[in-house]
Amino acid sequence: MIAEVYIELKKGVADPEGENTLKALKLLGFSTVRNVETVKMFRIHMDEEDEERARNILEDMCERLLANPVIQSYRIVMK
Amino acid sequence: MIAEVYIELKKGVADPEGENTLKALKLLGFSTVRNVETVKMFRIHMDEEDEERARNILEDMCERLLANPVIQSYRIVMK
Numbered sequence: 222m223i224a225e226v227y228i229e230l231k232k233g234v235a236d237p238e239g240e241n242t243l244k245a246l247k248l249l250g251f252s253t254v255r256n257v258e259t260v261k262m263f264r265i266h267m268d269e270e271d272e273e274r275a276r277n278i279l280e281d282m283c284e285r286l287l288a289n290p291v292i293q294s295y296r297i298v299m300k
Numbered sequence: 301m302i303a304e305v306y307i308e309l310k311k312g313v314a315d316p317e318g319e320n321t322l323k324a325l326k327l328l329g330f331s332t333v334r335n336v337e338t339v340k341m342f343r344i345h346m347d348e349e350d351e352e353r354a355r356n357i358l359e360d361m362c363e364r365l366l367a368n369p370v371i372q373s374y375r376i377v378m379k
Contacts, residue, residue, distance in 0.1 A: 227341070242342065245365055251357065256345040262306070263321065266335040278330065286324055 222268075222275050223300040226287060228261040234292045263287060272299055301347075301354050302379040305366060307340040313371045342366060351378055 230236050236259055243257040265282075269275040276297060283295040309315050315338055322336040344361075348354040355376060362374040 225339075239342070242366070246361060249361075249364055251361060253347045253357065254344060254361075255347055258343040260304075260341040260343060262339040262341050263318070264337040264339060265333060268332045268334055278332065282325060282328075282330060282333075285328055287321070 222266075222270060222272070224265050224267065224275060224279055225298045225300060226263045226265060226279060226283060227296040227298070228263070228283070228288050228293050229296070230258070231292055231294050275299070301345075301349060301351070303344050303346065303354060303358055304377045304379060305342045305344060305358060305362060306375040306377070307342070307362075307367050307372050308375070309337070310371055310373050354378070 239257040239259045242259070243254060246254045246257070265279065267275055267278070269278065276299070279297045280295075283297070284290065288295045318336040318338045321338070322333060325333045325336065344358065346354055346357070348357065355378070358376045359374075362376070363369065367374045
């Protein structure tokens with residue numbers, strides 16, 4: 222089973238990489254760009270066929286390693 | 301218009317962040333995990349209503365700034 226885990230900054234948390242990318246795009250002349258947000262995605266391959274159990278394991282991974290719950294939220298998409 | 305731009309390493313290019321995440325997950329006891337790939341996503345907000353034109357602009361952004369064509373490929377998803 223393959224899952225995609227999206228790790229995103231919570232609303233209100235500064236995203237300096239996104240801000241700098243926005244500035245760089247504007248400097249390059251992309252005048253219609255309004256905002257850039259950065260999101261991290263992990264594509265995880267697992268030996269686990271039960272979707273419910275895989276989701277529980279992935280949530281555990283997010284809480285213990287992949288996401289920082291103070292500033293980040295996560296979303297799991299099964300493929 | 302909002303677009304999601306996925307920047308991914310090309311096949312065969314080393315992904316040290318993914319490898320280290322895999323090792324860390326195994327050390328934490330997640331024994332069913334087989335592989336971890338890391339993908340970068342930019343969510344881009346644009347003042348541009350024409351989808352075709354937006355896609356052209358986004359491809360230009362990828363080629364000029366967001367992706368390194370030697371080692372990365374990109375994929376654009378309109379929202």
